[in-house]
Amino acid sequence: MRMVRGGLAALLLGLVFCGNAAAQMQLNGAGATFPYPMYSKWFNLYIQVDPDTRFNYQSIGSGGGIKQITEQTVDFGATDGPMSDEQLRAAPGRILHFPTVMGAVVVTYNAEGIATGLKLTPEAIAGIFLGKITKWNDPALAATNPGVTLPPRDIVVVHRSDGSGTSYIFTDYLSKVSREWNNKVGKGTSVNWPVGLGGKGNEGVTGLVKQTPFSLGYVELIYAQSNSLPFADVKNKTGAFVSPSLESVTAAAAAFADTMPDDFRVSITDAPGANAYPISGMTWLLVYEKQKDAEKGKKLVRFLDWMMHDGQQHAAVLHYAPLPAQVLAKEAVALRAVTGPDGAPLAGH
């Protein structure tokens, strides 16, 4: 009796197992935290497109994503800052970057009497974060904000304490607009900040700015919006003051569309377009050009194709800026380069 029951159980278990293995395929990914809400929404929606593909994405940070794709422990990686040449060389195969969505980093503040839309020049932002502009009523701020009563108080600078793609985009922007910043501090997911307090995560910075009178910091657009914190208009390369919005971020990428390199490893900060918001950034998925497993590779390519078309429509709901059409067209071309282990292209099946 016991034997029979045991045998039955084993048979059932085997059936369940086989059924699963044949029908479903799991794609594992890891990396950036910034696009995580977008990715998990996409992975959920994609079940309706292809019920047999399941995604398991761990938002462990861009550094971890790069490490794991290099070590081939995941099927795809994700990062907020493009991989360096040195990092690409360390990988066992060629890794391709696929931009997915974009976001804006906004300068947010908490100063009595100053509403949203304080006008800031790149020089003013760099000066504040370098610790050279210390007062709210500094001439550099007063010059671009006539009619706004600026208080004669010290600016409390707030930055991220944890390594993050947000900091990367912000410091990348400052490195482009300020030679002094570039020489003294540079760009990175964590830098040696000349001044200020560190808050952990976007929510940490938001909390500090919200609580500390006369403070100023940087966060992702969505955090400033959902906490109804004011944020600044920033003067872009053409001299126009642009308010951060999904449209002005997409415009920033569009301004780079013609000059975008084929591997998409480009920063879109300080974009030249008239409507472009200058502190914008892309986020990427990392995929090996030559897939080890043809079936998995095919599923991955099909998902990327869906992401570039239908997927983009869902970006705005979650406050991510969709990619401009020119960039998407270029990505579709790049996707054709992804091959199986035999070198046969996987796209277009």
Added chain:
Amino acid sequence: MDSESLEAPWMAARPTVRSTVPRRRNVGDRVFRLLTASFGLTLLLVVASIFLVLCYQSRDAVRTFRWAFLTTSVWDPVAREFGALPLIYGTIVSSLLALAQAIPLSVGTALFLSELAPSWVRAPVSFLVELLATIPSVVYGLWGIFVLVPWMRSYIGPALSGTLGFLPMFSGPNYGVGMLTASMILAVMIVPYITSVAHEVFQAVPAAQREAALALGATRWEMIRLAVLPYGRTGVIGAVMLGLGRAIGETMAVTMVIGNRADVSLSVFAPASTMASVIANEFTEATYDLYLQALVEVGLVLLVVTVVVNVLARLLVWRVAAPAGGGH
């Protein structure tokens, strides 16, 4: 830290119970002995492997920076320069400041509970004190951000700089977050540990000691000073070291209120950074190998600091225990 609580220093004096029954060859006993010995060995292996892995994973950083890692104070991932001095300073100073606040509070509470409190107060109060120990540290951090930081900015900070502002310790701008705020959170977090251990220590003081002091005409305070405190000295030091160990390793709550700035500053209002907080902050986005190795080396230094503190504690307990130990 838990091993510390299992084998608190004042217990060391207790003689080990040895069986007087002649040893028989009993299979069950032998199996039990082997089993428990292997459990003990596992713990040793875990500690040893943690140490070895930290050493191995930080070998390039150790080779690159050598002693400069401990003596320089620039932490700049972009320039690939890593000096952990501000982090070591932050860890040690925040923990010591926390102890300075926690010791009077917890020893006082423990004395009140064991000597003065009526029994209907004792049970609920000691329950509440122990309840403090079960609150997750992230909850302390949130309380810190929403309650302690605004208090610090509007009341405690201005009061301190208004009265003691001439000292470099209490000068400089006060943002609400910073070294002092972090040490206050730490103090609240370690109070339950020190209090409950000290309470038990004071309860273990023989009633005869107290009665003898009272019989000689001592007041309540003199009785505590002459009979209870000297008797419990070793145990209280053990309790304090337990608290210090916990303060050194605390991560989440500290990260949320310390301001995260790798600077050595004399002012307790200034933002600072600790070894544990920098690991928690930067580990996920450490984008190149040397950076990761530097963070692992910070972990190694943290482990060594913890071990050194514990060894010092043991030495202190032995020294203090030596004269008192002859009494019984």
